[in-house]
Amino acid sequence: MAFGPFLLLALMEGLVTAAILALAAAGLSLVFGVMRVVNVAHGEFYMLGAVLAWAVTTMIPGPPALAFLAAVLIAPVLVAALAAAADGLILKRLNYDPEATIVATIGLLYILQQAALSLYGPNANPVAAPFEWRIQLPWFGYSGYKLFVVLAAGLVLLALWAFMTRTKAGLIMRATQVDRSTARAFGINVDRVYMGTFALGAGLAALAGVLIVPIQQAQYLMGHDPLLLSFIVVIIGGLGSLRGTLIAALVIGLSDGVISMFFTPTLAKILATLLVAMVLVFRPQGLFGARA
Amino acid sequence: MRVWVLHLGLIAVLFTAQYWLSPYLATNLARIMVLTVFAMGYNLAFGYTGLLSLGHALLLAAGMYAAGLPAQLWGWTAGPAFIAGIAGGGLVAAALGLLALRTAGVSFMIVTLMFAQAGFLTLLYFAPITGGDDGFAVAATSRTLLGFDLSADTPRFLAALVIFAVGLLASLALVRSPFGRTMVAMRENEERSRMLGYNPFTVKLAALTISGLYAGAAGAAYALLFGYVGASFATIQYSILPMLYVLLGGAGTTLGPFLGALLMFALIEAATGLTTAHQFIVGAALVALVLFAPKGILGTIRERWLRWLP
Amino acid sequence: MASLIETRGLTRHFGGLKAVDGVDFALAPGEIHGLIGPNGAGKTTFVSLLSGRLPAQSGTILLAGEDITRLPAHARVRKGIAYTFQITSIFPRLTVFDNVALAVQSQGAADLAAKTRAALARVGLEGLEEQEAETLSYGHQRLLELAMGLALNPQLLILDEPTQGLAASEIEGFKTLVRGLVPETTVLLIEHNMEVVMDLATRITVLTFGRVLATGTPAEIRANPAVQEAYLGA
Numbered sequence: 069m070a071f072g073p074f075l076l077l078a079l080m081e082g083l084v085t086a087a088i089l090a091l092a093a094a095g096l097s098l099v100f101g102v103m104r105v106v107n108v109a110h111g112e113f114y115m116l117g118a119v120l121a122w123a124v125t126t127m128i129p130g131p132p133a134l135a136f137l138a139a140v141l142i143a144p145v146l147v148a149a150l151a152a153a154a155d156g157l158i159l160k161r162l163n164y165d166p167e168a169t170i171v172a173t174i175g176l177l178y179i180l181q182q183a184a185l186s187l188y189g190p191n192a193n194p195v196a197a198p199f200e201w202r203i204q205l206p207w208f209g210y211s212g213y214k215l216f217v218v219l220a221a222g223l224v225l226l227a228l229w230a231f232m233t234r235t236k237a238g239l240i241m242r243a244t245q246v247d248r249s250t251a252r253a254f255g256i257n258v259d260r261v262y263m264g265t266f267a268l269g270a271g272l273a274a275l276a277g278v279l280i281v282p283i284q285q286a287q288y289l290m291g292h293d294p295l296l297l298s299f300i301v302v303i304i305g306g307l308g309s310l311r312g313t314l315i316a317a318l319v320i321g322l323s324d325g326v327i328s329m330f331f332t333p334t335l336a337k338i339l340a341t342l343l344v345a346m347v348l349v350f351r352p353q354g355l356f357g358a359r360a
Numbered sequence: 361m362r363v364w365v366l367h368l369g370l371i372a373v374l375f376t377a378q379y380w381l382s383p384y385l386a387t388n389l390a391r392i393m394v395l396t397v398f399a400m401g402y403n404l405a406f407g408y409t410g411l412l413s414l415g416h417a418l419l420l421a422a423g424m425y426a427a428g429l430p431a432q433l434w435g436w437t438a439g440p441a442f443i444a445g446i447a448g449g450g451l452v453a454a455a456l457g458l459l460a461l462r463t464a465g466v467s468f469m470i471v472t473l474m475f476a477q478a479g480f481l482t483l484l485y486f487a488p489i490t491g492g493d494d495g496f497a498v499a500a501t502s503r504t505l506l507g508f509d510l511s512a513d514t515p516r517f518l519a520a521l522v523i524f525a526v527g528l529l530a531s532l533a534l535v536r537s538p539f540g541r542t543m544v545a546m547r548e549n550e551e552r553s554r555m556l557g558y559n560p561f562t563v564k565l566a567a568l569t570i571s572g573l574y575a576g577a578a579g580a581a582y583a584l585l586f587g588y589v590g591a592s593f594a595t596i597q598y599s600i601l602p603m604l605y606v607l608l609g610g611a612g613t614t615l616g617p618f619l620g621a622l623l624m625f626a627l628i629e630a631a632t633g634l635t636t637a638h639q640f641i642v643g644a645a646l647v648a649l650v651l652f653a654p655k656g657i658l659g660t661i662r663e664r665w666l667r668w669l670p
Numbered sequence: 671m672a673s674l675i676e677t678r679g680l681t682r683h684f685g686g687l688k689a690v691d692g693v694d695f696a697l698a699p700g701e702i703h704g705l706i707g708p709n710g711a712g713k714t715t716f717v718s719l720l721s722g723r724l725p726a727q728s729g730t731i732l733l734a735g736e737d738i739t740r741l742p743a744h745a746r747v748r749k750g751i752a753y754t755f756q757i758t759s760i761f762p763r764l765t766v767f768d769n770v771a772l773a774v775q776s777q778g779a780a781d782l783a784a785k786t787r788a789a790l791a792r793v794g795l796e797g798l799e800e801q802e803a804e805t806l807s808y809g810h811q812r813l814l815e816l817a818m819g820l821a822l823n824p825q826l827l828i829l830d831e832p833t834q835g836l837a838a839s840e841i842e843g844f845k846t847l848v849r850g851l852v853p854e855t856t857v858l859l860i861e862h863n864m865e866v867v868m869d870l871a872t873r874i875t876v877l878t879f880g881r882v883l884a885t886g887t888p889a890e891i892r893a894n895p896a897v898q899e900a901y902l903g904a
Contacts, residue, residue: 106466161651166466167412171607171650174600178643186637296477299470338481345474348467349459538775538782545772548761555721555755556822557747557776 073207078329079322084214084283086321087221088276090314092294093301094228095272097313100302102245102265105159105169111295112180113151113270117143117277118286119188122195136198136282143278144271151270155263164262177291184288192290197282217279224275225314232310241265273298296337297324300344363670367532370615371525378517387513388629390520392621394581395605397527399617401449401574402602407611408535409567410547412465414599415456415472418479419572421594423449423579425483425490428589431502438505442580449576450569457568461561473599480594487591495590498583516585523581524618527574532614534570535670543567544612604642607649610658614670619657672735674699674826674856675720680729682719689715691880692729697826700853704871704888705860708901712880713860714756717828720858721753722746734825747776750825754815754832756860762804766795769803769814773821789821793847809840816847820855827851828858833866845870868892876901 096110120143125135154176162168201212232238244251244261252258276294277286284290301320305312320340327336374393378386398420405411426448430436436444460471483490490496500511508515534540545553546563554560583589601624602617609620624645631641653660662669675697682690690712697703705713718724720731722743731739738746747753761769771786790796793813798806803814812832819827829848833841841863848870851857861867867874867888874891876883878901884894891897 106470158647158651167469168650168654170412170414170466170469171603172647175643175646175648175650178639178646180643182637182640182643185639299474303470332485334481334485338478338485341474341478341481345459345471345478348471348474349462352463352467538771538779541768541772541775544764545761548763549759551723552755552759552761553772554744555723555747555753555759556773556818557744559742559744 070207073205074329075326077208077210078326080210080214080325082322082325083218084321085324086318087218088280089294089297089301089321090225090317091221091276091279092273093298093305093313093317094225094310095269095276096298097302097305097310098272099266099269101309102241103164103262105164105166106173107266107269108170108173108295109154109176109180110173110269110273110298111291111293112177112184113147113273113291114277114294115184115286115288115291116147116150116180117274118281118290119184119277119288120146120274121278121281122193122286123188125195132196133198136195139195140275140278144274147274148267148271152263152267155266159266160259160262181288181291188286188288190288192285192287194285195281211283213282217283220279221276224272228272229310237264296341300340303344304347363532363668367528367614370618371521371528374521374524378514383513386517388625390517390585392625393520393524393618394578394585395601396618396621397523397581398575398578399602399605399609399621400527400531400614401571401578403606403611403613403617404531404534404543404574405567405571406603407606407613407616408540408547409543409564411564411568411571412469412603413460413472413568413571414469414596414603415460415474415476415479416571416575416602417594417596417598418456418472418476419449419453419575420579420582420598421479421483421591422452422572423576424583424589424593425579426576427580428496428498428583429489431498431584432496432589435499435501437502438510438584441502441584442505442577445580445583446573446576449579450573453572453575454565454569456572457565461564461568473596476594476596476599480591483591483594490591491589493591495588495592498587498589500587503584503587510585511587519585520581523577527577528614528618531574532670535614539566600642600646604646604649607654607656608645610656610660610662613656613658613662616656616658623657672699673697673732674734675858676732677720678730678732680716680719680731681727682715682724683727688880690719693877693880693882695875695882697856697858698873699825699856701872702848702852702857702859702870704867704874705858705877706862706864706867706874706891706901707877707883711877713877714830715880716877717753717830717858717860721751721828723753747822747824750823751828752819752822752824752826753828754819754830756830756834758808758811758815760803760811760814760818762802764803765799766790766801766803766806766814767799770817770821773818777821777823786821789817792820793817794843809836812836812840816844820851824855826856826858828860830860831862832859833861833863841866 092114096107099105099107121139124139124142128135128138158172159169162172197213199213203210203212232242240256241261244256244258248258297320301316302313305316324336377389381389402416405413423445427441427445430444431441456472456475460468460475463471484492503510505519510516510519542558542563546560550560605617605620605624608623609616609618627641628638631638649656655663658669673696677693677695680690680693693716707713715724719726722741726739730737733749738749767786770789771782774785774789775782787796790799793816795810795813795817798810803811806814816832833844836844845866848857859867859871871888873886874888875885876891876897883900884891884897
């Protein structure tokens with residue numbers, strides 16, 4: 069294949085990565101923006117989305133599209149419920165102290181990973197895509213499902229943006245983000261907002277996991293890389309800024325696709341992690357965030 | 361006085377342990393003592409100075425490779441290799457601090473995590489030299505010190521004990537010195553410390569560097585005593601373990617790291633007989649500790665009953 | 671006589687708010703200088719600029735003729751500027767002894783225990799050494815704050831509303847203590863308690879809206895009509 073089409077393929081792959089990453093990172097960014105806590109177990113919510121999607125599709129007979137639809141509806145909701153429980157039982161009791169929360173979510177990470185290992189097993193299992201559609205471009209064939217993923221992610225993010233800016237619930241979340249005590253003084257139940265936000269963040273990660281699982285198999289360790297990448301995206305885009313997260317996801321997803329085609333993935337990851345560290349050290353507000 | 365009796369007494373008891381423990385348990389104890397040195401270093405940075413680092417695995421690996429590579433490539437013996445390991449840990453810690461200490465709180469945690477991750481990936485990238493994930497065994501010739509073979513049970517145990525004892529007593533002296541007071545002051549009220557004439561950056565950098573010397577010693581000891589160097593020691597797990605030991609035993613206490621390491625080891629050993637779900641125990645322990653006993657065992661004891669415990 | 675502290679055109683804004691707006695100020699060595707003005711006049715901001723807690727946006731600060739405008743706070747402390755906080759800022763979980771020891775050892779750790787006890791005795795807190803600082807009464811915490819400032823052996827001691835919340839007897843003790851500090855130490859005193867200021871201060875500067883309204887002896891300030899209108903109440 070000539071260079072041009074090769075690059076196009078790399079970009080298309082990168083776009084898929086960016087779409088999934090944007091979903092997962094949006095969840096992380098939301099949680100940090102509103103609650104000011106870092107959830108290290110975020111990658112495990114993503115993994116649980118994928119694993120539960122496998123479980124649902126295995127249990128529901130019939131056409132793959134139906135099973136997949138069920139997975140899309142059920143898995144994120146279950147994971148969101150789990151996250152809400154974690155918030156109520158653990159995070160709330162810690163009063164959302166930043167350092168204690170990080171330690172607690174590290175513990176949560178281990179617990180969830182272990183749960184997946186024990187109940188689901190160490191193997192990677194595939195899930196059938198809801199539809200098989202091969203798009204034939206002049207230079208190569210491409211999976212129609214992957215394009216669907218990009219479209220779906222875009223729609224969900226659009227809906228998220230509309231929710232945050234146009235609905236009352238979104239307004240309440242943004243108000244709590246700006247000033248927790250004033251929000252409380254206005255009668256906003258901050259605890260409930262936090263639980264909802266945490267659940268929503270987890271649900272977004274889980275949805276990303278569901279969408280990716282027909283492309284990439286479900287495995288109990290699959291949360292590690294998306295966690296690191298989500299961190300990178302959120303920090304470079306600016307903690308708490310949804311727009312920055314989106315743009316950073318695009319940049320990182322696309323460049324990851326391109327760089328991985330030309331350099332080893334390891335080198336790409338090294339550069340990415342160092343980049344994040346340097347951004348935090350020298351430009352803590354990221355590219356778009358107000359304050360870190 | 362009683363503080364010194366307590367610490368020297370512990371060392372004495374551990375010395376005798378080689379006689380009444382089985383060889384298997386004694387070797388495990390040696391391992392625990394080495395990991396405790398790592399945890400003691402972490403305690404100095406986190407428990408006393410308030411620096412919650414998630415990148416200490418980088419420092420452990422630095423010590424391990426600073427000792428292991430010269431042994432592997434140039435045939436260094438244990439003595440020089442060990443010193444190189446300590447220096448490696450300290451230097452990497454200082455370099456890390458120069459950058460990471462420009463941030464604080466959550467950002468500091470993430471920055472240290474990122475640098476450690478980059479370090480791990482770099483070790484993988486240079487796998488031909490470092491052995492990558494598989495690592496390499498340290499040659500027997502490099503594991504001799506003053507004629508003693510460190511791969512044999514008794515010399516190994518004694519070496520681990522000596523390193524542990526020096527680390528413990530040094531940390532005791534440090535936390536009771538004026539600088540020890542300064543470290544705590546920085547944790548308790550940084551603004552006030554600044555307005556008393558202390559430079560927060562230099563104090564924290566010093567604390568982190570000392571922490572790195574300990575980590576380097578632990579990494580080097582692990583390489584030389586147990587004969588194995590590998591990139592797996594640079595993974596996030598080894599940044600979390602010292603934090604777990606310290607939280608369990610009591611952050612900001614001199615004996616907390618040892619108690620935490622000992623208990624976690626025992627807990628996992630006991631659990632291995634019942635289940636393979638080690639990670640669950642670690643995770644549940646972290647959550648339980650941070651929810652119900654943030655001061656850890658010795659920290660709670662100190663607060664409630666024994667105020668003189670350092 | 672050469673000024674101990676001199677500022678020229680010192681300025682600090684917070685967004686649109688001009689907290690300190692081009693202040694020229696001179697502090698003579700050995701005096702007790704009062705700094706008064708209505709709430710929001712910029713008094714605490716001004717002394718924060720002097721002590722280095724806040725960086726200045728423009729203007730210069732001179733300490734005994736040396737330009738310290740760019741010097742970080744901890745370095746200014748080492749040069750002899752000590753600041754006691756308006757809202758008590760001690761080390762609550764450390765003992766009274768440790769609190770003061772931290773101040774003493776910043777100047778050098780020789781004779782630490784003796785010097786610490788001496789500093790405590792100076793403010794009358796001897797005997798409370800082993801107590802945890804947060805268990806002290808409010809008045810005693812203020813004294814601890816003062817002991818820490820004194821233990822730094824400063825050239826300039828900046829006191830930010832030190833008598834706030836103190837009982838009348840405690841205020842008398844405080845006044846005696848401050849009078850005993852000069853002329854070795856120079857004192858810059860922010861106060862709302864007019865009786866204390868008029869009694870203690872050699873000279874007074876009045877700040878409003880980030881600017882100097884007047885400077886002079888207590889009698890001159892009391893008689894100044896602009897000051898009366900802006901602050902004292904005619």
